[in-house]
Amino acid sequence: MATSWRRSSGSSEPSSITTRWSPAGVTSRTRSNFSLSDLQRMYSNNGSHPAPDGDKQFRDASRQVFQIIEEERMRIARDMHDGPAQSMANLVLQAEILERLLDRNPKQLVTELAEFKNSVRNALEETRQLIFDLRPMTLDDLGLIPTLRKFIKEYGDRYGLSTRFNVVGQERRLPGNMEGVLFRITQEALTNVHKHARAKMAEVTMNLQPTRVTVVVKDDGQGFDVARTEANLHKNKNLGLLSMRERAELEKGALEIRSQPGRGTEVKVEIPLGKR
Numbered sequence: 001m002a003t004s005w006r007r008s009s010g011s012s013e014p015s016s017i018t019t020r021w022s023p024a025g026v027t028s029r030t031r032s033n034f035s036l037s038d039l040q041r042m043y044s045n046n047g048s049h050p051a052p053d054g055d056k057q058f059r060d061a062s063r064q065v066f067q068i069i070e071e072e073r074m075r076i077a078r079d080m081h082d083g084p085a086q087s088m089a090n091l092v093l094q095a096e097i098l099e100r101l102l103d104r105n106p107k108q109l110v111t112e113l114a115e116f117k118n119s120v121r122n123a124l125e126e127t128r129q130l131i132f133d134l135r136p137m138t139l140d141d142l143g144l145i146p147t148l149r150k151f152i153k154e155y156g157d158r159y160g161l162s163t164r165f166n167v168v169g170q171e172r173r174l175p176g177n178m179e180g181v182l183f184r185i186t187q188e189a190l191t192n193v194h195k196h197a198r199a200k201m202a203e204v205t206m207n208l209q210p211t212r213v214t215v216v217v218k219d220d221g222q223g224f225d226v227a228r229t230e231a232n233l234h235k236n237k238n239l240g241l242l243s244m245r246e247r248a249e250l251e252k253g254a255l256e257i258r259s260q261p262g263r264g265t266e267v268k269v270e271i272p273l274g275k276r
């Protein structure tokens with residue numbers, strides 16, 4: 001079977017899917033019929049006000065944006081509830097048992113205390129992970145490269161995959177929200193690797209050139225039929241590939257996916273630098 005490449009913007013090849021509005025950073029299942037470019041066109045119509053005939057569309061789009069924000073909040077609330085809140089409730093129970101042991105069995109208390117300390121450490125780690133997934137603080141403080149280095153190392157440890165991170169070109173900070181965009185695309189591509197690829201190895205290569213930056217995420221997993229998958233994204237409610245494309249387009253870049261059943265997958269994002 002021939003290797004299939006699919007491109008989004010910045011390509012002469014038409015994309016096989018119509019990319020619809022799915023805001024960056026949002027993992028919600030809601031999808032509107034309103035594209036990002038529709039929204040941009042309305043805004044660019046003589047300044048910042050939408051055209052009169054666009055009023056209804058604009059209101060609909062706003063409503064959908066609010067709905068998506070609400071769903072994202074629900075997801076975060078659920079993660080907090082199932083993760084740190086649950087762990088802390090368990091810690092309180094454990095502390096009560098320790099309290100009782102103080103009189104009854106001080107010897108056992110020492111052993112149980114070690115266990116308790118372990119649980120506290122785990123709860124702390126869980127909370128840190130949640131914060132990191134929401135928005136890694138190192139992204140703003142130290143930049144994309146140290147953040148990716150940490151993320152990829154932890155990702156490999158967590159999922160038992162061998163990982164490599166290569167940086168080509170001159171290491172430097174990138175402008176605007178470009179670092180955030182590249183981080184989210186890499187994060188989603190790697191999430192897909194552990195969710196779908198059954199890979200042994202994942203490799204991320206970042207290439208910083210004077211006029212463009214590219215990131216390639218490659219795995220040696222089972223691969224997939226890109227054209228067939230993209231044709232069914234809406235039906236199957238898959239948001240990952242769509243959101244990666246949307247993010248790349250927001251930075252005037254392009255996303256390409258190369259995969260072949262049985263031969264692994266390569267996701268490549270390229271973003272132009274310079275005049276923006």
Ligand SMILES: Nc1ncnc2c1ncn2[C@@H]1O[C@H](COP(=O)(O)OP(=O)(O)OP(=O)(O)O)[C@@H](O)[C@H]1O
Binds near residue numbers: 195222229233239
């Ligand atoms: N690295 C990969 N290896 C194998 N299959 C992949 C890989 N990346 C994506 N896929 C396939 O493409 C499909 C679409 O991916 P996409 O990220 O859009 O959705 P998803 O991961 O299923 O759900 P989500 O909306 O949570 O991201 C996946 O369901 C999977 O079948």
Ligand SMILES: [Mg+2]
Binds near residue numbers: 192239
């Ligand atoms: Mg996905």
